[in-house]
Structure formats: C-alpha cells, structure tokens
Amino acid sequence: MRPEQASPTMKTSLFSDRVFYKKLFRLTLPIAFQSLMLAAVAAADAVMLGRLDQNSMAAVSLASQIQFVQNMALYAITSAIAILGAQYWGKGDKKTVDDVFSMSLRLAGAVSLIFFAACVFFPTALMHLFAKDPALIEIGAGYLKIAGWSYLLTGISQCYLAVMKVSEKAVASAVISAGAVVLNIALNAVFIFGLFSLPSLGANGAALATLISRIVELIAAVGVSLRRDFISPKLSALLRRNRALARDYAKCALPILGGATFWGVGFTTYTAIMGHMGADAAAANSVAAVVRDLMCCLTDGVAAAACIMVGNELGAGRLEKGRLYGERLSKLSVLIGVFSTALVLAVTPAVVAYMKLTDEARKYLVGIMIVMAVYMIGRAVNTVVINGVFAAGGDTLFDMYSLAVCMWGLAIPLAALGAFVFHWPVVVVYIFTCADEVGKLPWVYAHYKKYKWVKDLTRNS
Numbered sequence: 001m002r003p004e005q006a007s008p009t010m011k012t013s014l015f016s017d018r019v020f021y022k023k024l025f026r027l028t029l030p031i032a033f034q035s036l037m038l039a040a041v042a043a044a045d046a047v048m049l050g051r052l053d054q055n056s057m058a059a060v061s062l063a064s065q066i067q068f069v070q071n072m073a074l075y076a077i078t079s080a081i082a083i084l085g086a087q088y089w090g091k092g093d094k095k096t097v098d099d100v101f102s103m104s105l106r107l108a109g110a111v112s113l114i115f116f117a118a119c120v121f122f123p124t125a126l127m128h129l130f131a132k133d134p135a136l137i138e139i140g141a142g143y144l145k146i147a148g149w150s151y152l153l154t155g156i157s158q159c160y161l162a163v164m165k166v167s168e169k170a171v172a173s174a175v176i177s178a179g180a181v182v183l184n185i186a187l188n189a190v191f192i193f194g195l196f197s198l199p200s201l202g203a204n205g206a207a208l209a210t211l212i213s214r215i216v217e218l219i220a221a222v223g224v225s226l227r228r229d230f231i232s233p234k235l236s237a238l239l240r241r242n243r244a245l246a247r248d249y250a251k252c253a254l255p256i257l258g259g260a261t262f263w264g265v266g267f268t269t270y271t272a273i274m275g276h277m278g279a280d281a282a283a284a285n286s287v288a289a290v291v292r293d294l295m296c297c298l299t300d301g302v303a304a305a306a307c308i309m310v311g312n313e314l315g316a317g318r319l320e321k322g323r324l325y326g327e328r329l330s331k332l333s334v335l336i337g338v339f340s341t342a343l344v345l346a347v348t349p350a351v352v353a354y355m356k357l358t359d360e361a362r363k364y365l366v367g368i369m370i371v372m373a374v375y376m377i378g379r380a381v382n383t384v385v386i387n388g389v390f391a392a393g394g395d396t397l398f399d400m401y402s403l404a405v406c407m408w409g410l411a412i413p414l415a416a417l418g419a420f421v422f423h424w425p426v427v428v429v430y431i432f433t434c435a436d437e438v439g440k441l442p443w444v445y446a447h448y449k450k451y452k453w454v455k456d457l458t459r460n461s
Helices: 018-052 054-063 065-091 094-121 123-127 134-166 170-193 203-225 235-239 243-275 279-295 297-315 319-354 359-392 397-420 426-433 435-439 441-448
Strands: none
Touching: 018 054, 018 134, 018 170, 018 203, 018 279, 018 297, 018 319, 054 065, 054 123, 054 134, 054 203, 054 243, 054 279, 065 094, 065 134, 065 243, 065 297, 065 359, 094 123, 094 134, 094 235, 094 243, 123 134, 134 170, 134 203, 134 297, 170 203, 243 279, 243 397, 243 426, 279 297, 279 319, 279 359, 279 426, 297 319, 297 359, 319 359, 359 397, 359 426, 359 435, 359 441, 397 426, 397 435, 397 441, 426 435, 435 441
16 A cells, blocks of 8 residues: 555544644644743843843843854754654664764764863853844953853753653653753843842853753753663673664754754854844844744644654654644644744734833834744744654755755845845845745645655664
8 A cells, every 4th residue: 555545444533643643733832832941041131131221131032043053953863763763662762862972962962062162162252143242242252251061961862851851751841941941041030130149140140050951951861860760871882783774863963953054054144144143133133032932832742742743653663643643734834834923923022011221222123023933934844854753764865955055045045145245124024034934835845745755764773
C-alpha cells in the first residue's frame, strides 16, 4: 500500500480519535509549558530591564542574539535526538536511544565550548555586529562576559531534557526546565533591582541570574536521569562509535543544522537590521520579539509532539498510521495559527501601554505587532509541518532549501535594501522580515503531498 493511501478504517474525522488527542495533549502540554517558561525568561528580562531603562532592555535583547545562534546549533542536535530517538523508542530499541543520546552529548559539549569562548573573550567585537550605539555596545558586552559562562552548560542540559521527551518523561523535563525558569526570574528581580540590600546590577544582574539558573538546571537534569527507567549516558556509550548510526544521525542533523543556521543567522540579521535603524526601532523590535516567542510556545509544543508521535508510528513500522497522524497535525496547525493571530491582536494594547518607551518607539511597536499577527499563521503552519511532520520521517533537507530561497533570497535582501538603501519606514522594513514564512506556504503544501516524510529510519540492532 502506498503511504498516501489510507484504508477506510483509518479515515476518521479530525476530532474523533480520542487516543490521538490524549497522546497529543500528554506531549504538547508539558513541552509547550516548557517553551513558555523559557520564553518567560526573555519576557522577564525585557519587562524588568524595560522598567529600569530602554537602553538596558535593547542591549540585552541584542546581546542575546549570540545565544540565539547557539540555540540553532543545539536545535539541530536535539532535533536528531527527537527524530531518531522517537523512531527507535517506538520500535522498543532503548540501547540505540542511549547511543543517540551519547553522540549528542559529545557534539553539544563542543558547540557550547565555542560559544562560551567567543562571548567571554570577545564580547565587544560581537556587540559591534548588532549595534552602532556606544551605550548599547558597552551594556551588551558586560552582559555577555557573564552570560557566556552559562552558554558552556546549556548544550549538555538541553540534551538531557530532549531525551526525556522522547522516552515518555516529558513531564520531568518540563518540571526541571520550569523550576530553572522560576529561579531565573526570581534572581532577575533580586540582581536587576538590588533587592534585599544587594547592589542593583542592571543588565549584568540578568546575566548572573541566567548563569545560576543554568547551573541548577544541569545539576537537576543529571540527578533525575540517574533514577530508574530514565535514559542516562554510560561511559562506554560516550566513548563508543557506531558508524551506521553516525551516518543516520548526520543525514538527519546536518540538513537541520544548515536550516537552523540559515534561520538563526537570518533572524539575527533581521535584529541587526532593525538595530541599525536606531534605538527606538531596536527597542520596539525587542518587545515584539518577546511577545512573538511567547505566542509561538503552543506552536512549538505541537511541532515537538508531532515529531515524536509521527516518529513513534513510523519507527514501529506503522507507516499508514504515521501518515494519518501527519495529516491531522497539519490541519490543526492552521487552527493554531488563527488562534495565535487573534491572541497577538488581543494583547497588543496592554503590551504597548505597559512598556516604558519613547513616543516614536511606541508608534513603531503598534505597527510591528499588527504585522506580526498576520505572520503568526504562516509561522504556525510551517513550524508544525516542517519541524514536526516532515522531520519525524527524516525529511529535513526541505527546510534548508526553503530558507535559502525564501529568507536569504527574498526577505533579507528586501529588508536590507529597505533599511540601508531606500530608507523605508521601520514598519515596512519589518514587513519584509516576515515575508519568508508567508512566501513558502504553497511550497510547503506541495512538498507535503509528495509524502517523502513517510519513512522508517530504524535499523535492526
């Protein structure tokens, strides 16, 4: 039977399968909550620093782009855990899941070391990439010198949390991550504002809070993984090289790394373009970026759940059921996008009223939020289908190709020309930074219908 041909017994309506939705909610809720809590850290930084002064908020937002790029590399590594781990877990092969985990730890450790060295030893040079205002560069460089130490730990903890998700321990992953976030936010308040008679450290206080919370998160993740029924790396697995699995890992991870690099550097380029349009544009874009990250948490949770659910079925050899799950999740992504659009529009007045911005920055923020509301539909569909459904079957090259064309061939050149050559208004330039997600929707649909993602990637041990 071809994968696109489902039997009549498999053809059920979108909302009739209770088993499907039970599994979806069991995975989506903790993962989305985890994403929400992670986004809450950035929101807390923006809100607290925004109440302190506009420059501190904008500088930290710009400096955080370094970690954003690091997270793209780590995303490729944790995505390989999700893809191969979910398929082998669905097959019941726990030993290979452990091998995938160990391989990921080695790679994540190397990536984290590179970003740590860059931020701690060359912070001012990095800030010159994102801003021309001396005040923003000085504040951001101070932030990176401290926060860079946390980047050394992030990759290891993210691997632990990722393997918990694919091994039916998503709740434990969410609890650890949420606990670290709560600690981070509390320490933000203490160090930024100087509570309990401590000195006010401003942006450096936000960096120190991040470092302490990352240390606690890593200790908790390692400690919990030692419990019974959890996957934990063994020294023999860390040193063992499985050539066949390494090839499969590379086939999944390298296209994701390429796509993540395109996307991460592209988004960093968007931020740099907006940052070079002045402090008001940078501040408005910083606030909008925090709102966007918060609003995308549900989408990210569903995409992660889609990768695991579809991957479990494909790895178990149930290709027809995996295809059906992919179809349902693709339809749900449209509904999630519409909901996200309405939510962005609903919160816009409160966000604009709360933040301490100049009148010009406030005007920019209103326009940017309206544009972002439309963008949310494309973002939801593309994230769930590309990062969830396609990735579940190892179909990871498409994302890299679509980003190369739509982001780097279309959106970034237009935004750069608008900002530096034609001097278009800030909101018009922002529109072009969102063009890629809307532009690739027809391409995504056409690729989905080829069903190249309906594939069992597992090998026999």
